[in-house]
Amino acid sequence: MSKIEGVIDKLKKKIGEYEQTVGTHEVGTVVSVSDGIAKIGGLRGVQSSEILMFENGAQGLALNLEEDTVGAIILGDSKTIREGEIVKRTNEILSIEVSDDIIGRIVDGLAKPIDGKAELTKTKKVLVEKIAPGVMSREPVSQPVQTGILAIDAMIPVGRGQRELIIGDRQTGKTAIAIDTILNQHDQDMICVYVAIGQKQSKIARIVGILESRGAMKYTTVVSASAGDSAALLYLAPYVGVSIAEYFMDQGKDVLVIYDDLSKHAVAYREISLLLRRPPGREAYPGDVFYLHSRLLERACRRNKEHGGGSITALPIIETQGGDVSGYIPTNVISITDGQIFLETTLFNKGIRPAVNVGLSVSRVGTSAQIKSMKKNAGTLKLSQAQYRELEAFSQFDSDLDSDTKRVIERGKRVTEILKQTEFNPIPVEEQVAIIFAVNAGYLDHVELKKIKETEKAMIEFIKNHDTNLLDSFKKDWNDELKDRLIAALEVFKKNSQ
Numbered sequence: 001m002s003k004i005e006g007v008i009d010k011l012k013k014k015i016g017e018y019e020q021t022v023g024t025h026e027v028g029t030v031v032s033v034s035d036g037i038a039k040i041g042g043l044r045g046v047q048s049s050e051i052l053m054f055e056n057g058a059q060g061l062a063l064n065l066e067e068d069t070v071g072a073i074i075l076g077d078s079k080t081i082r083e084g085e086i087v088k089r090t091n092e093i094l095s096i097e098v099s100d101d102i103i104g105r106i107v108d109g110l111a112k113p114i115d116g117k118a119e120l121t122k123t124k125k126v127l128v129e130k131i132a133p134g135v136m137s138r139e140p141v142s143q144p145v146q147t148g149i150l151a152i153d154a155m156i157p158v159g160r161g162q163r164e165l166i167i168g169d170r171q172t173g174k175t176a177i178a179i180d181t182i183l184n185q186h187d188q189d190m191i192c193v194y195v196a197i198g199q200k201q202s203k204i205a206r207i208v209g210i211l212e213s214r215g216a217m218k219y220t221t222v223v224s225a226s227a228g229d230s231a232a233l234l235y236l237a238p239y240v241g242v243s244i245a246e247y248f249m250d251q252g253k254d255v256l257v258i259y260d261d262l263s264k265h266a267v268a269y270r271e272i273s274l275l276l277r278r279p280p281g282r283e284a285y286p287g288d289v290f291y292l293h294s295r296l297l298e299r300a301c302r303r304n305k306e307h308g309g310g311s312i313t314a315l316p317i318i319e320t321q322g323g324d325v326s327g328y329i330p331t332n333v334i335s336i337t338d339g340q341i342f343l344e345t346t347l348f349n350k351g352i353r354p355a356v357n358v359g360l361s362v363s364r365v366g367t368s369a370q371i372k373s374m375k376k377n378a379g380t381l382k383l384s385q386a387q388y389r390e391l392e393a394f395s396q397f398d399s400d401l402d403s404d405t406k407r408v409i410e411r412g413k414r415v416t417e418i419l420k421q422t423e424f425n426p427i428p429v430e431e432q433v434a435i436i437f438a439v440n441a442g443y444l445d446h447v448e449l450k451k452i453k454e455t456e457k458a459m460i461e462f463i464k465n466h467d468t469n470l471l472d473s474f475k476k477d478w479n480d481e482l483k484d485r486l487i488a489a490l491e492v493f494k495k496n497s498q
Contacts, residue, residue: 026089030054031069033081036230037275040070040087049129053088056080060087061094061232064276071276073232075110096240097123098247103191104217106208109225109233111240126247128239132298137307141338144369145256145313148184148426149177151356151419154378154436155385156341159369160254161302161311165333167318167325168343173354174317176423177341178258179207181315183216184426185256191248192220193257195241198234198264201226210424234268242299242312249303249310257300261317262293266329283328290332297336325360339363352420358385373433373478381415381436388412414444417452430474431460434486443490446498455497462493 028042038060052060052072058081064071074081096111099120106115113120141159158164166174182192196204204224211217221244225237238259245255266289273286281287300314316337318330323345334340339362348355367375391409395401418439421427435456438444447455463470466489473482
């Protein structure tokens with residue numbers, strides 16, 4: 001057979017295999033485009049949050065469904081899109097590709113890797129917008145998230161499945177608390193997702209550097225929507241972060257999600273809404289700005305075993321102006337969450353760091369999210385700190401104080417000192433218990449204030465050497481025998497240090 005006959009036979013075979021198929025696509029045209037927003041005409045059946053394809057390959061997200069046009073935010077390059085171009089429906093609601101390989105990676109606001117490493121493999125599509133788990137699939141919060149920050153674990157405990165707001169002015173250590181919490185999860189069987197919204201790239205790079213140097217990237221995913229990204233990516237980033245978290249929760253795992261910060265998220269949404277010509281309300285925010293954050297934070301929960309178990313703990317961050325917690329966005333998020341950690345500029349400037357205002361901070365889960373030993377020893381700490389703050393203010397006006405008042409003030413000063421903690425230096429919970437017991441029982445009353453932190457470190461090292469398994473026992477239980485063993489160790493330490 002000649003070569004020509006062979007080619008003819010192949011062509012006949014191909015022609016014989018050809019099946020004519022008729023496909024239909026619903027298309028529209030770009031009516032106008034500016035500032036990352038496109039108005040599209042002709043798409044009658046488009047759905048909210050549906051992906052649209054432009055001629056240049058860029059994707060759009062349908063947000064405004066009006067009578068004659070569709071308002072879409074452009075997720076790619078909008079500079080080459082022109083009026084009159086064809087826009088095609090995809091019939092797909094916005095989703096992202098996720099796999100187990102996403103742990104340890106840095107991804108953008110659409111979950112695409114931006115760290116220069118290999119592409120994700122064995123991915124699964126998950127919806128970015130999803131209805132939160134129902135009440136019947138949830139169970140009460142009863143397991144702690146150990147932040148490693150003594151002031152928080154002792155007085156404002158966070159539980160798995162809780163939504164605890166971190167709120168305060170800029171430069172008061174909000175991000176530091178979030179990063180400390182991630183660093184402390186190295187042995188807590190917790191996957192972490194850090195969502196950076198509108199942060200400078202240099203700050204995100206510094207945070208990633210800290211996480212990598214401390215080995216925390218092994219269980220952390222960073223979703224980066226920096227200040228240089230479009231408002232569309234800043235708007236989507238938190239939902240992408242919680243979708244990644246839900247992927248792991250569906251496997252029965254515990255996940256911690258940090259949104260840094262939702263103030264910038266609300267501003268990005270306001271920008272998009274105003275460009276889409278949605279009616280502005282208070283402070284020019286659209287009417288659904290509460291729903292913007294409530295549908296995000298409601299997805300954090302602890303599921304019962306019948307529905308697969310697992311949990312998502314959310315730590316949203318909100319930036320206030322001049323300590324004003326009564327602003328529109330702060331009050332919205334306070335009402336959605338299960339408590340707040342309020343950081344005060346005055347305390348920060350005094351050198352009390354973390355600058356947690358114990359009076360304004362609260363956890364609505366309370367002692368349910370504490371281990372037994374912490375519950376037994378830290379119960380009176382918040383009240384005693386409040387009493388100390390009141391007496392401290394009173395003592396400035398009257399130098400003639402009775403001995404009981406002086407004792408409360410001196411003890412309060414020492415409690416304040418032990419609550420001070422350098423950033424990125426989390427303290428294991430068993431050590432926290434020993435420190436709190438020691439200060440409550442008066443074992444640090446004889447120590448000078450400036451030597452408290454030094455004595456605290458020496459005391460923990462001494463207990464570890466004096467009674468090897470004692471501290472580890474505090475993780476499981478608290479009883480008279482353990483208490484007596486701790487007292488014995490502290491008595492010897494006090495005797496040796498005097």
